[in-house]
């Protein structure tokens with residue numbers, strides 16, 4: 001099957017473009033520019049050169065022997081995106097988009113950030129190319145993530161606090177879109193996940209698909225056949241679709257893990273496919289989103305800031321409905337337990353986001369036979385989460 005969006009950017013009934021009139025022409029320009037470089041040898045060569053020499057790719061595919069043997073079932077391989085420069089998968093997308101921005105002649109880059117991870121990755125690639133960088137961030141998030149705010153400033157970015165709404169990611173995206181509308185001639189909006197209006201979900205997925213292409217080659221080297229299961233955490237959906245996409249036409253089971261938060265009640269989690277998730281439009285795209293009884297965007301909660309968002313990328317909505325990908329959730333406590341287990345059994349401290357994927361792998365590995373094997377995407381490292389975990393475990 002062909003998993004390309006249609007010309008309007010729809011994956012089935014999801015995706016598209018729900019934006020103010022002023023953004024239609026800029027998104028058309030961006031789409032044309034992107035399709036122009038998608039199969040361009042020189043562009044792709046430069047992209048892969050930077051992934052290799054700046055990001056440090058390919059990231060290893062590591063057999064977690066002690067973890068697997070402790071669980072006593074399927075073998076678990078970890079795709080080590082945590083070893084990338086800046087500590088997570090987000091840099092892959094930032095490298096791709098900064099090259100596109102440069103190609104389009106844009107001198108000013110804007111981005112939104114929640115926990116600060118995408119902001120740091122964007123500030124990093126702007127420093128690399130000497131481009132002006134403005135990052136929008138909710139003031140509540142700035143308070144919770146002051147080290148990342150400082151890191152972005154060290155890298156030469158301007159961090160603009162957003163004081164509206166809940167003062168978190170959703171509000172930062174609104175401000176970034178507003179800036180883009182005003183400064184569209186000079187400015188490139190570097191979006192951080194497989195979300196937003198067409199062509200972003202497609203473009204981000206393509207740039208992140210390097211994860212799955214590498215994993216496929218690496219697992220064939222290790223095991224001489226494709227894996228039985230792939231597992232990845234799903235916030236906006238970029239690390240998961242990056243791993244999954246190159247396997248969609250294979251006989252491989254895929255599981256996306258959302259944030260189950262504190263409980264199953266609306267407001268206490270960020271699992272868009274759980275009860276309370278409905279189809280709607282948020283921030284330029286049509287997908288599943290969490291709404292309260294009045295149809296307002298619901299509050300969300302997760303111990304991991306990177307999964308704490310009310311909507312999910314449109315391609316996931318489509319793959320959910322077709323049944324090609326299964327979606328489950330892991331809650332805060334399960335993620336914290338997985339965080340500790342991986343640290344203790346493998347000497348690898350995972351990001352709290354990635355810990356959700358580990359938690360689910362730990363649940364299913366013992367139910368699968370020893371000749372099965374799975375790949376879990378370790379989307380990032382846990383250094384940024386040390387203080388959160390210390391507080392949570394203290395409680």
Ligand SMILES: *Cc1c(COP(=O)(O)O)cnc(C)c1O
Pocket residue numbers: 088089090117118192193194233234235236237238239240306307351353354379380381
């Ligand atoms: C941002 C982030 C995520 C969630 O974003 P996706 O777009 O769903 O991948 C997951 N893991 C880490 C380490 C992150 O920084």
